[in-house]
Amino acid sequence: MARAGVTVERLTRAAAEMADQVGVENVTVAALARQFGVKDASLYFHLKNAHDLRVRIALLALAELADRVAAALAGRAGKDALVAFANAYRDYAREHPGRYAAMQIDLDPETAAASAGIRHAEMTRAILRGYRLSEPDQTDAVRMMHSTFHGFVSLERTGGFRHTPRPTDDSWSRTLDALDAVLTNWPSR
Amino acid sequence: MARAGVTVERLTRAAAEMADQVGVENVTVAALARQFGVKDASLYFHLKNAHDLRVRIALLALAELADRVAAALAGRAGKDALVAFANAYRDYAREHPGRYAAMQIDLDPETAAASAGIRHAEMTRAILRGYRLSEPDQTDAVRMMHSTFHGFVSLERTGGFRHTPRPTDDSWSRTLDALDAVLTNWPSR
DNA sequence: GGTAGTAGCCTAGCTCTCCTAGGCAAACGA
């Protein structure tokens, strides 16, 4: 009988696509198998289990996002870089809600260490070069930035801002202004 | 046969407890029924479906958190209030990871409107009284604050800060300093 | 070019979850 040509890469890409359409929690081994025209049991030859599949989506998303951010950051510095980073981050999350949600599942330490998450951290630090912060302020600032981006994007997605009419785009750009201001004048201990 | 004395309130509390121990995604109608010594089908007399159960956990958590924040806020103003709010928020999330995760599922508009989420928004606005911001800056600042809190707490939980040795407690308090600073000197357009 | 070996798929079948339909008994209100 003809082989379907299933590979882990093709499975992961299809699963990521499915996640964006129906949500990660609804990405199932069975549904994926149906899409490839094979039986679900066959996928366990390529996949360890259902969780493994979701981890792969997360790693794919992490890498894709890192690529986007890197491209957005090229040739920019200071506030320009901050805004470019933030917008690349938010745009990706909005275009790929399922992939973004998958990024939030916690990876075990060694998987996380091998992921593109490290590149993110490095790029975030790179932005701070324009703001002249030294350790440990730099780490604190990186964490605050990441928190703000992630928090905003995730609240926006789950409708946490819905009870106020103000356009979220406006709040977003003002939040970036505020972030730039506080990075410029980082309070000393 | 003797009645087990199951009520929606008891179910919700038990489910919230279970969520904190094994994660919301593992809170199942079947497991809950086992804990109450009844058959899973019986719970559908009290619950609409599995999603309904999770929504109830979320609403319970929202109300509990609002109570905590209100207590923390009493008699405080300015940065003092900001820090108290933030710590109450973070402490709750750390003590009740499952409940906190449940809060993130998106409620349909009318459920959200009837939830304690509104009280949160009001209390967040109350903090800003100490910082003299007028609209629309106030809304933007509320959104930024909420983003920072939620983002930090959620990244801390999923291990997003793990690759840097600096204690997250230190970054947290410095982030609050930074937030206070930017609220005090909110950049004008 | 024959032949191991392995990669890629299959069927069968188990367990678990969610949920519906329909039934019966305990508690309660008139």
Next chain:
DNA sequence: TCGTTTGCCTAGGAGAGCTAGGCTACTACC
């Protein structure tokens, strides 16, 4: 006391996750 409601039951179907074991197509090597 006698319906009526409330709270639980059994039975069962659909779908998900996963394992065991088998067959076949491809590949590598002598």
